[in-house]
Amino acid sequence: MGExxxxxxxxxxxxxxxxxxxxxxxxxxxxxxxxxILMHDGKLLVARIEKGGIIAERYxxxxxxxxxxxxxxxxxxxxxxxxxxxxxxxxxxxxxxxxFCILTxxxxxxx
Numbered sequence: 095m096g097e098x099x100x101x102x103x104x105x106x107x108x109x110x111x112x113x114x115x116x117x118x119x120x121x122x123x124x125x126x127x128x129x130x131i132l133m134h135d136g137k138l139l140v141a142r143i144e145k146g147g148i149i150a151e152r153y154x155x156x157x158x159x160x161x162x163x164x165x166x167x168x169x170x171x172x173x174x175x176x177x178x179x180x181x182x183x184x185x186x187x188x189x190x191x192x193x194f195c196i197l198t199x200x201x202x203x204x205x
Contacts, residue, residue: 101131108132112141115174116166125181129201136201138183145170147193171195 109128118124128138143150145168153166169177174197175185183199190196 103130104133104136105131106133106136108137108139110139110141113143115140115142116168121177122181125178125183129182132201134201134203137186138178138199138201139196140174140178140199141194141196142174143168144190144193144195145173147190149193151193171197 109132115121125138132138143153143166147168150168171188171190174195175188178197178199179185182202184202185197186200187198188195
């Protein structure tokens with residue numbers, strides 16, 4: 095089986111990431127690629143566990159968190175917003191409750 099072909103630019107209207115950010119080794123690189131594959135006026139939804147929030151603290155306190163969560167990196171809301179807006183997106187909404195945040199962004203063509 096050969097290599098996968100890259101996704102064509104401006105292919106998707108929306109990208110949804112649910113609890114993915116905390117496992118990315120190079121998040122900015124990922125967001126730049128998402129920007130590339132989104133159509134003009136594309137949307138990005140990032141649902142994530144907030145650093146220092148109730149959910150993250152419970153996960154980190156568990157002695158059985160094992161290999162899966164031991165690799166998770168939780169970010170504060172402002173860190174995530176700076177990271178994503180720095181790769182060509184404008185924030186459109188923030189909804190954070192009990193340490194779980196849903197952030198939505200709009201593709202900016204100003205990059």
